[in-house]
Amino acid sequence: MSEHDRVYHKDSVIVHRPPLAWPDGHRAAFAVVVCAEYYEMQPPADAFVPPNVPGGFGRAPYPDVRAFSQREYGNRVGIFRVMQALDAQQIRATAAVDAYIATNYPYLTEQFRKRNWEIAGHGYSLTQVISNKMSEEQERTYIRTCLDAVERAFGVRPRGWHGPEYGESERTPALLAEFGVQYVLDWPNDEQPYLMRTPSGPLVSVPMALELDDVTIHYHRRIGLARWRQAVAEALDQLLADGAAGGRHLVLALHPWLIGQPHRIGYLEDVLADARRRSGLWIATAGEIASFYAQQQKSAAS
Amino acid sequence: MLQYSYRPQFPPTLRTRTDADQSWIDYLPITERPPLVWPGNARLAVMVCPNVLYYELMPPPDPWINPWARMMPDVMMYGRQEFGSRVGFWRLIDILDKHALPCTAVLNVAALAKFPEICSAVVDRKWDLLGHGMYNTRFICGMSRQDERAYYLDMLRITRELTGIEMKGMGGPGPQAATENTPDLLAETGFLYYADFFHDDQPFPVRVTSGKLISMPYSVEVNDVPILSTAYEGDAFVDIVRRQFDRLYAEGGRVMCITVHPAVIGQAQRAKYVDLALQYVKSFPDVWFATGREIAEHYMAHGYDAVVERLKTWRGAPR
Numbered sequence: 001m002s003e004h005d006r007v008y009h010k011d012s013v014i015v016h017r018p019p020l021a022w023p024d025g026h027r028a029a030f031a032v033v034v035c036a037e038y039y040e041m042q043p044p045a046d047a048f049v050p051p052n053v054p055g056g057f058g059r060a061p062y063p064d065v066r067a068f069s070q071r072e073y074g075n076r077v078g079i080f081r082v083m084q085a086l087d088a089q090q091i092r093a094t095a096a097v098d099a100y101i102a103t104n105y106p107y108l109t110e111q112f113r114k115r116n117w118e119i120a121g122h123g124y125s126l127t128q129v130i131s132n133k134m135s136e137e138q139e140r141t142y143i144r145t146c147l148d149a150v151e152r153a154f155g156v157r158p159r160g161w162h163g164p165e166y167g168e169s170e171r172t173p174a175l176l177a178e179f180g181v182q183y184v185l186d187w188p189n190d191e192q193p194y195l196m197r198t199p200s201g202p203l204v205s206v207p208m209a210l211e212l213d214d215v216t217i218h219y220h221r222r223i224g225l226a227r228w229r230q231a232v233a234e235a236l237d238q239l240l241a242d243g244a245a246g247g248r249h250l251v252l253a254l255h256p257w258l259i260g261q262p263h264r265i266g267y268l269e270d271v272l273a274d275a276r277r278r279s280g281l282w283i284a285t286a287g288e289i290a291s292f293y294a295q296q297q298k299s300a301a302s
Numbered sequence: 303m304l305q306y307s308y309r310p311q312f313p314p315t316l317r318t319r320t321d322a323d324q325s326w327i328d329y330l331p332i333t334e335r336p337p338l339v340w341p342g343n344a345r346l347a348v349m350v351c352p353n354v355l356y357y358e359l360m361p362p363p364d365p366w367i368n369p370w371a372r373m374m375p376d377v378m379m380y381g382r383q384e385f386g387s388r389v390g391f392w393r394l395i396d397i398l399d400k401h402a403l404p405c406t407a408v409l410n411v412a413a414l415a416k417f418p419e420i421c422s423a424v425v426d427r428k429w430d431l432l433g434h435g436m437y438n439t440r441f442i443c444g445m446s447r448q449d450e451r452a453y454y455l456d457m458l459r460i461t462r463e464l465t466g467i468e469m470k471g472m473g474g475p476g477p478q479a480a481t482e483n484t485p486d487l488l489a490e491t492g493f494l495y496y497a498d499f500f501h502d503d504q505p506f507p508v509r510v511t512s513g514k515l516i517s518m519p520y521s522v523e524v525n526d527v528p529i530l531s532t533a534y535e536g537d538a539f540v541d542i543v544r545r546q547f548d549r550l551y552a553e554g555g556r557v558m559c560i561t562v563h564p565a566v567i568g569q570a571q572r573a574k575y576v577d578l579a580l581q582y583v584k585s586f587p588d589v590w591f592a593t594g595r596e597i598a599e600h601y602m603a604h605g606y607d608a609v610v611e612r613l614k615t616w617r618g619a620p621r
Binding site for chain 1: 372373380388389534569571573574
């Protein structure tokens with residue numbers, strides 16, 4: 001298999017692409033992805049968990065109530081602050097919902113439905129991450145289980161996908177396309193959407209801003225959130241400036257267990273207010289960005 | 303950001319030298335050296351090093367180093383690096399063009415064929431090339447003498463074929479990229495400077511069995527990767543560049559290396575900080591903005607012999 005077949009997309013250089021025109025002359029798009037995910041106290045023995053998954057004091061023997069509960073804070077408390085912050089700015093988000101949450105947290109799924117949030121599949125649980133260690137059959141079952149659980153909870157099949165911990169195997173884009181998923185959020189390699197070509201058809205990649213992701217910047221890198229707020233503003237400044245020569249986007253991933261803490265939520269409120277007041281910024285969802293891009297590509301081809 | 307790791311248990315690497323003779327670079331403290339004079343009596347030589355890297359999604363296994371420590375494939379960390387060639391490089395190059403500085407690309411040679419647009423951009427701007435192995439996901443550590451020699455010859459040949467440039471510098475790819483033979487082989491295959499010794503503010507002769515080689519003060523300190531992998535952001539990068547510059551400029555006769563990675567500092571929230579940092583260093587008179595090759599050639603002609611001479615009579619080396 002060549003490197004190109006492996007990565008499903010071209011080595012495309014942003015300055016050589018036809019300029020991307022967002023709706024209504026917007027220069028950049030902004031979207032928020034909220035992860036609704038479950039941290040199992042004891043995942044199955046063969047489950048893959050990457051070595052640096054945050055929570056507790058490292059992964060400890062069962063029952064690690066500390067790691068579990070630090071994360072579960074998000075589903076019990078933090079996510080309601082995040083929803084409030086988004087509601088206040090009338091921002092419709094994408095909830096990346098894993099199968100465990102979709103199946104066992106009807107109150108949460110109801111909250112997402114009430115807000116008409118977009119729903120993306122988010123695997124089975126945070127503690128079962130897709131990787132090459134899975135067989136093709138296992139991975140197929142895994143993806144199907146998630147998509148089915150989300151469909152049961154929301155009445156619609158998710159169009160988008162975000163693997164827990166951005167985890168994928170070499171097959172994942174092909175399997176997602178095969179299951180009818182239309183966009184994937186796992187490849188943080190660009191500021192525009194692009195097309196992935198898989199043996200089962202096309203898939204739109206909507207790259208997220210990995211280094212503005214709350215877990216990356218605050219938990220892993222220990223950057224204070226005042227600096228995060230500034231960094232998001234700086235990114236929007238730059239993207240809006242660059243957007244004059246072709247649209248860019250910023251998709252922000254949030255984890256309620258972290259950003260939903262009382263001492264942190266104010267920074268998110270500021271970030272969202274800043275995004276809202278900017279002219280030229282299209283406040284969209286990841287799915288809207290993907291659909292708009294796919295539509296544009298189709299018109300360009302015809 | 304978890305990228306490279308060493309295997310929990312790796313095979314031993316070849317060691318034939320004792321502690322005494324493994325010091326490829328003689329100890330001569332900076333205070334004891336003959337003065338180093340830059341062209342035009344410039345106070346400081348500044349070398350700007352944008353990295354041009356090629357990370358593979360699924361590199362071949364290596365007994366010593368795991369290129370993707372979290373998992374493989376790791377589309378998250380791969381994507382983060384790939385951002386550099388897709389977006390970051392192009393944002394960075396606008397800033398470098400604006401300041402019109404001679405640059406020294408730290409180059410994974412395989413990137414020349416993988417990213418033809420980047421290859422042309424580098425050639426058009428007449429950047430110097432500091433070889434950084436073939437891929438950032440394959441390593442030199444543990445190589446046999448014969449394989450390592452062939453590896454350098456391949457790097458030189460491919461670079462010559464694709465750019466017409468004769469590469470004169472080398473620093474290994476990844477976190478540990480040397481064998482005991484590395485300096486000898488670099489001198490033998492025609493390199494002038496070796497950028498993996500981080501222990502000086504000046505070039506210095508490297509002891510090799512044949513030919514001549516010098517170390518070049520490459521920086522893992524004034525370098526966006528270590529700075530922006532931890533609890534610092536772009537403003538800290540500017541502060542570090544300014545403070546480093548101020549001190550070296552005052553001291554004189556030294557090299558300042560500024561290392562940037564398109565995937566890291568080319569991100570939307572950071573690019574303006576490279577601009578600010580370069581604006582600062584460009585605002586001073588008597589600075590020699592030079593490439594690695596220019597610094598190396600100048601040192602070979604005007605610095606090397608005096609240091610070798612001084613070493614013959616200096617008696618303060620550690621025993």
